[in-house]
Amino acid sequence: MAQTLRIAIVQSHLHWENPEQNRKMFEEKIDAISEDVDLVVLPEMFTSGFTMEPAHIDPSEGRKTVEWMQRLAQQKNMTLTGSILFPENGNYFNRLFFVEPNGKYSTYDKKHTFTLAGEDKVYEAGKHKLIVEFRGFKLCPLICYDLRFPVWARNVEDYDVLIYVANWPKPRIEAWDTLLKARAIENMAYCVGANRIGQDNLQHEYPGHSAVYDVLGKQIAYSDEEEILYAILDKGHIDSTRKKLRFLEDRDDFSWKG
Known part of the structure; x- marks a missing residue:
């Protein structure tokens, strides 16, 4: 029997700095998921938008969102992932949560904070x-600006799927499209990109372009509208392609120095 992973990407607008309203909105959208899925992917900072004013949001909201994700994951028997503004020990993080139906979760803090917006001055880097x-x-979830840095994403762990959650704006959307495809090809992995859509309170426009690319860079899902995208990832496609085209065996050796 083929081994597959069924994913849904929720491409949505966001309510600015309003976690409660965003949770309510995303719960309605998740309730409307029409297919049987294993993994729901939400955008970057999906409870607030890409704010550089984290103090505007009550510190309790981070924990409330994690508990909300745990409740939904259990009720729907789906895993949820996406990043949120999360305070910890007096610092702020752009932190991705990967929450499974049994309540277990894993976290990833955004490595490449977006200096153009001053994110590096507000949020601690992972x-x-x-x-x-x-x-x-094997999944490798990353966040937005991380997409521009191929060394960080380099497939030295033999992962199967790259996931990028983002608030990627319209003026640079061609880079988003190009780099998602490139990361799939160079790492011989599925590449999933979940972007937001709409306009934020800073007048930045986000055009969506959420997409999924297979191991050879073929686009298997894409949208520039506010909707839910579905895709089925096939482990057999990964294994057979890597067996036939042994490009990863020729990858360069290097040591990461953070």
């Missing part, structure tokens, strides 16, 4: 990649 083993697949 130092470690996260590799999650989930339903027979």
Whole structure:
């Protein structure tokens, strides 16, 4: 029997700095998921938008969102992932949560904070990649600006799927499209990109372009509208392609120095 991973990407607008309203909105959207899925992917900072004013949001909201994700994951028997503004020990993080139906969760803190917006001055940068083993697949979730840095994403762990959650704006959307495809090809892995849509309170426009690319860079899902995208990832496609085209065996050796 073929081993597959069924994903849904929720491409949505966001309510600015309003976690409660965003949770309510996303719960309605998740309730409307029409297919049987294993993994629901939400955008970057999905409870607030890409704010550089984290103090505007009550510190309790981070924990409330994690508990909300745990409740939904259990009720729907789906795993949820996406990043949120999360305070910890007096610092703020752009932190991705990967929450499974049994309540277990893993986290990844955004490594490459977006200096153009001053994110590096507000949020602490992460130092470690996260590799999650989930339903027979090895997943590597990353966040937005990380997409521009191929060394950080380099497939030295033999992962199967790259996931990028983002608030990627319209003026640079061609880079998003190009780099998602490139990361799939160079790492011989599925590449999943979940972007937001709409306009934020700073007048930045986000055009969506959430997409999924297979191991050879073929686009298997894409949208520039507010909707839910579905895709089925096939472990057999990964294994057979890597066996036939042994490009990863020729990858360069290097040591990461953070």
